[in-house]
Amino acid sequence: MSVQVHSSIDGTAERDWRLAIGRGLMGRCPHCGEGRLFRAFLKPVDSCEACGEALHHQRADDLPPYIVITIVGHIIVGGLLMAEKYAEWPMWLHMSIWLPLTVILSLLLMQPVKGGVIGLQWAMRMHGFSGEPARPERQPGASVAPRP
Numbered sequence: 001m002s003v004q005v006h007s008s009i010d011g012t013a014e015r016d017w018r019l020a021i022g023r024g025l026m027g028r029c030p031h032c033g034e035g036r037l038f039r040a041f042l043k044p045v046d047s048c049e050a051c052g053e054a055l056h057h058q059r060a061d062d063l064p065p066y067i068v069i070t071i072v073g074h075i076i077v078g079g080l081l082m083a084e085k086y087a088e089w090p091m092w093l094h095m096s097i098w099l100p101l102t103v104i105l106s107l108l109l110m111q112p113v114k115g116g117v118i119g120l121q122w123a124m125r126m127h128g129f130s131g132e133p134a135r136p137e138r139q140p141g142a143s144v145a146p147r148p
Contacts, residue, residue: 017123024119025112029053031122037115044118057128058121064114071113072105 020030029035035048037055046056076098083089083097122129 015123020119020123021116024115027115030119058118059127060114060117063117067113068109
């Protein structure tokens with residue numbers, strides 16, 4: 001006879017990070033996948049309208065622009081190098097293609113990437129998504145001096 005226990009050590013359920021990122025990329029709540037994640041272009045909702053999951057404490061900060069810069073940079077530089085290798089375009093054609101494409105790709109990718117980052121934070125229980133109250137941050141190596 002065997003006994004199976006289906007719970008994690010600390011009593012919290014495991015969250016599927018792939019599913020959470022996918023829901024975030026689609027602009028949906030990482031918890032339920034039903035409610036909207038954004039109320040404006042890059043402004044997340046405070047809580048999900050469908051399941052009530054609190055989303056106000058997310059801290060995507062600078063990671064989404066870095067990811068977008070990396071993706072768009074690879075696309076634009078790759079395309080530019082291919083165009084330079086196989087075609088002899090005049091400079092005005094390069095400028096009329098690559099500059100608008102850079103801006104358009106950056107604007108199209110920013111919201112889905114931010115949603116994906118919020119989904120990852122939710123799945124990894126980062127920045128308040130764990131349900132525990134926030135604890136004050138301490139500097140690593142900073143020690144509290146003993147009182148005399």
